Amino acid sequence: MLITTQFSIAIIVIIGLITIKSQLSYMQAAPLGMEVKNVLNIDYFNKGTQNTNIKDRIGQLTGVESVSVAAWTPTIGSGYLAKTIVDKDDPGKNIQVSFIGGDVDLSKTLGIQLVKGRLLTPEDYTHVEMDLGEDEGINNALVTESTAKKLGIDKLGILYKDLQIIPVGIIKDFHSESFRSKIVPTVILAKDFNGSGNMLIKVGKGQEQQIFRSVSQIIQNTYPDKHVSFHWIDDLIAKQYEKESKQVQLFILFSALTLLISALGITGLIMQNLEQRTKEIGIRKVLGATVLDISRLFSKDYLILSTLAIFIASPIAGYFSKKWLEDYAYNVGVQWWFFILAALAIFLISIITVNFQTIRAALNNPVDSLRNE
Incomplete structure (x- = not known):
């Protein structure tokens, strides 16, 4: 029950991470219908009755x-x-x-x-x-x-x-x-x-820093008493999805912790199991069983637990992922490969953890283990 519960929680967190990361990547890469790359925005300000030619002055800069x-x-x-x-x-x-x-x-x-x-x-x-x-x-x-x-x-x-x-x-x-x-x-x-x-300035590639300095100087010299803010449109778009970026970081931490706890749980159980079956392992080796045979024997039970956890956690993770994506008018949807990727991660953790312990035990001299028994 403990192993299945740990695996289920890990699967839910991993699918949540994949969902949020996929949605964030989609929003960052999807076409907006307009070109905002290298577009500098000068926030709304009153130019006054004079200096109305500031647009022309900026437009004459090399690189604009x-x-x-x-x-x-x-x-x-x-x-x-x-x-x-x-x-x-x-x-x-x-x-x-x-x-x-x-x-x-x-x-x-x-x-x-x-x-x-x-x-x-x-x-x-x-x-x-x-x-x-x-x-x-x-x-x-x-x-x-x-x-x-x-x-x-x-x-x-x-x-x-x-x-x-x-x-x-x-x-x-x-x-x-x-x-x-x-x-x-x-x-x-x-x-x-x-x-x-507010002013939007399309800047040539590789000219960003130079134009930013030149435009800042023109604005500062023209309006020394005004506080005018500058933002790249790319940065404003990234700021829109700042919450999702933080959620990805949080879920990465949770995923690492849940996988670590699951691995520790398996390690404790497999070590106890190996301790109880030391004589059996020794007899199997004497009768001709290979290290791979012994590893396969012990891995089977934990892979069954992993499979059970996948069937328990997948509907739960799918439901919450779908609810989370409903906040977005344009979303990636809950994809089948989210569950495949989470299942592979759990199977991989199970196999690595179990095999590490069983192979080490199987490599021991069977004469020593039988003598101790």
């Missing part, structure tokens, strides 16, 4: 590929405002649409891909004038593929009155938030942020 000013930082919220409209497919439900405001270089800076139509241009900064009575402030906009499908937008250049936009382009979906949240209907509006906003 693109610069955009926006009212949104990737991974931090789904947009700078949201609007709720009625779901035409289900009038009893509402759809919340997020709006991202950025200048015309936002798509280029984040590598957002165009599917249909065109990207935004400086002419889109101004509102579209239409004779619609009370309706004002209509903007040309980009919409994501899933948004166009959800809202039934199949033609461009036509007013979508519920959102006060005229879609001019459809872009690929991208994750504006972490993988815990589903991709929400998203609209990108062209906004010319002359006075304030």
Whole structure:
């Protein structure tokens, strides 16, 4: 019972570790629908009435590929405002649409891909004038593929009155938030942020440190009285999953401890068993049994216990792993190989521990063991 319980706990912890590690690796490696590698973000700040050409100054630095000013930082919220409209497919439900405001270089800076139509241009900064009575402030906009499908937008250049936009382009979906949240209907509006906003800077590979120093110096010299923060978007994404990283470290520790306790438990029992069966081992060797035969004889019982623990622990581990993954809109799911890997780990620990003791006992001179008996 003790060995089976120890093995069961070890299997549950190992499957938990594999689940968390797999989900973390998936979130870190899965495509976001935009290119955030080597993108430096300058947090939102007020540029004042002067020095509005700071974007151009930074854009002229060697190694800077693109610069955009926006009212949104990737991974931090789904947009700078949201609007709720009625779901035409289900009038009893509402759809919340997020709006991202950025200048015309936002798509280029984040590598957002165009599917249909065109990207935004400086002419889109101004509102579209239409004779619609009370309706004002209509903007040309980009919409994501899933948004166009959800809202039934199949033609461009036509007013979508519920959102006060005229879609001019459809872009690929991208994750504006972490993988815990589903991709929400998203609209990108062209906004010319002359006075304030956060800045996104696409940096060439290998130029990161040089550009970081140059941009910091420009900001500090231009705004000596302002405290402006800098973050790499990669770091912001990694910070989103800081909890999962700590859970992986914790489960690695628990896995090591449970496997160690299980190995010690087996060691104690096998040593006691060998002590009681010393004469038997000696007789078997005299009658021609090999070390491998004796090792196989003793390993069989513990492999049966390991198998029993796997059948007991697997449903429990599968249930809790599935519940944990439900917190993520996009997850790896509970895979069959999680259980195979945990079972192999337990079998390996059992075989190594048992064989180490039995082989050592089997190598003893059978004459000595029989004389002692």
